[in-house]
Amino acid sequence: MKPENIMTEKDSMELITSMINKAKNNFTERGLLYLIWGWVILGCCLISFVGSYYLHNPKVQWVWMAVYLVLIFQVIYIRRNRKHRRTRTYTGEINGYVWLVFMIALFLMIFICISFQTYQLIDPLLLVLYGVPTFLTGMVIKFRPLWVGAICCWILALMSPFIPSDFVVLEIGLAVVAAWITPGYLLSKRFNKQRGAVTA
């Protein structure tokens, strides 16, 4: 750094720009929750499909209870992370609310579909819903794999009326690979690269 008394106006402007860019490029998202949710949902989809299509065993649907375990893990993880975090960003706060709204909408949608006994609508509507927070987060943090993944979810949702209902659960598996697992690994790679650059 130059001595303070010879800082020119141009130096000041460059310093401001450089610091704002540093803060903007401080990636706090390591993709862990995308990966955990992605792999758990993918596993549930595959078990559910094999159990119902090949084994004709309705009890296999209990596998979806794993979602509650992930939910408990998520609450603990977020609370723990909150204590360790070094910055609170405006984008982080917006994303938090976006995913909260998604969870609320998800539970309301499942509750309504079950109440009206329109079970066949659950999977296509899940595909529509998955795309919403994924797209918004992708746009807010300017991360292309997320919004591309969201568009994949909506294309799969559009295809669902033309696919035998037993196979729609496999579409959900494909959707989580596109929208959560792939971006999750890419986010993790970006986070580790940044951490390597800081510690180097």
Next chain:
Amino acid sequence: MEFKDLDPILHSQLRLAVISLLISVHEADFTFLKENTNATAGNLSVQINKLKEAGYIDVKKQFSHNYPQTICRITPKGIEAFDNYVKALQTYLKV
């Protein structure tokens, strides 16, 4: 053209760096500021105190897992001062 005086509190390399980082985030801890400004802990601590005394930032001290943690956040007065500083710079640079 009228040239505005540059705020002496902000016209210092490290204090300006700290304020520029804090304008971009909701709040940040001491380590984040230290890593991004490449300043020494002692110097950064002194400059943070100066910004706090000027009312430009709020400083909150807390414990995180038994370790002390200093959290800084820009105040509305700090935002206004930063805005005026940038406008003054623009008149000098004719941006």
